[in-house]
Amino acid sequence: MNVALAASGLGKRYGSTWALQDCDLLLPTGAVIALVGPNGAGKTTLLQLAAGLIRPSTGTVALLDELAPDRSPRALAQLGYVAQDHPLYRRFRVRELLHLGRSLNERWDQALAERRLAELGIPMDRHAGRLSGGEQAQLALTLALAKSPRLLILDEPVASLDPLARREFMQQLMGTVADGDLTVLLSSHNVGELERVCDHLVLVADGRVQLAGDIETLLDSHRMVTGPGAEVPDWPGVVHVDQADRHAHVLTRIDSASPMPGWEPHPVGLEELVLAYLKRSQDDSRPAYEQAAKP
Numbered sequence: 001m002n003v004a005l006a007a008s009g010l011g012k013r014y015g016s017t018w019a020l021q022d023c024d025l026l027l028p029t030g031a032v033i034a035l036v037g038p039n040g041a042g043k044t045t046l047l048q049l050a051a052g053l054i055r056p057s058t059g060t061v062a063l064l065d066e067l068a069p070d071r072s073p074r075a076l077a078q079l080g081y082v083a084q085d086h087p088l089y090r091r092f093r094v095r096e097l098l099h100l101g102r103s104l105n106e107r108w109d110q111a112l113a114e115r116r117l118a119e120l121g122i123p124m125d126r127h128a129g130r131l132s133g134g135e136q137a138q139l140a141l142t143l144a145l146a147k148s149p150r151l152l153i154l155d156e157p158v159a160s161l162d163p164l165a166r167r168e169f170m171q172q173l174m175g176t177v178a179d180g181d182l183t184v185l186l187s188s189h190n191v192g193e194l195e196r197v198c199d200h201l202v203l204v205a206d207g208r209v210q211l212a213g214d215i216e217t218l219l220d221s222h223r224m225v226t227g228p229g230a231e232v233p234d235w236p237g238v239v240h241v242d243q244a245d246r247h248a249h250v251l252t253r254i255d256s257a258s259p260m261p262g263w264e265p266h267p268v269g270l271e272e273l274v275l276a277y278l279k280r281s282q283d284d285s286r287p288a289y290e291q292a293a294k295p
């Protein structure tokens with residue numbers, strides 16, 4: 001696997017609060033990687049650490065080849081980052097922001113920027129501060145795409161977009177990744193939407209990585225198993241148990257689910273899987289589940 005991001009023992013502490021701790025990750029290149037987790041889980045912290053905007057308190061984070069050894073201007077030119085509040089120079093007109101982007105970035109794709117903004121109906125002579133919230137988000141995303149980065153880090157990129165715009169943007173991301181050597185790491189709360197678009201998942205809760213891996217592999221390696229509600233299963237692979245309608249619905253790893261007589265396994269969806277791990281992290285403080293990529 002070509003590695004886009006490698007984190008080892010990565011942690012960030014603010015005073016006595018650990019925003020992120022013990023984070024070990026290997027993320028592949030050429031993928032759309034979803035970072036999910038509840039509010040305050042540590043997603044933004046992880047993205048800021050990856051982008052080099054904050055320094056780790058513990059451990060290390062390295063990015064793909066040229067980006068790894070230093071954060072020189074040449075290396076940073078290959079990294080795109082759009083923060084959650086997509087900050088822009090509000091007094092600049094759209095065309096001035098494009099001019100700035102073109103002046104600062106060797107790999108700038110002016111045609112892409114102009115085409116995308118025209119499709120979105122965003123006027124070139126409007127001041128960025130006068131655009132609607134969704135238009136500002138679209139402008140920030142356009143500037144990041146036009147930079148032609150090799151690694152694009154997006155913090156909740158579609159949160160302020162309408163449903164159609166969200167879908168179109170995610171499809172465009174998929175297309176861009178499929179066409180070239182782009183890797184996208186994005187955080188989102190909309191798990192349903194991610195299943196169609198993302199290849200890889202990182203789930204963070206309570207400042208720790210709870211689950212990480214290729215989405216197809218993760219779904220293949222888990223089942224929802226339904227059985228008699230009176231029995232509370234205690235198999236080693238159990239992630240979470242929901243008891244309802246005199247039945248128990250157990251989300252479990254597949255290796256421990258198959259040999260259970262009287263219990264019926266069903267495939268799981270991404271949302272079900274994510275919710276089970278989130279509920280587990282709320283319920284108890286069992287150690288984080290090992291990365292699915294490991295044997």
Ligand SMILES: Nc1ncnc2c1ncn2[C@@H]1O[C@H](COP(=O)(O)OP(=O)(O)OP(=O)(O)O)[C@@H](O)[C@H]1O
Pocket residue numbers: 014017018019020037038039040041042043044045046
């Ligand atoms: N600059 C800071 N100073 C102090 N605490 C911080 C700082 N930045 C983040 N934190 C804390 O670290 C934890 C993780 O925050 P982070 O912003 O990474 O979460 P998040 O998963 O991105 O949340 P959300 O989904 O709400 O955006 C939170 O408890 C937050 O209060």
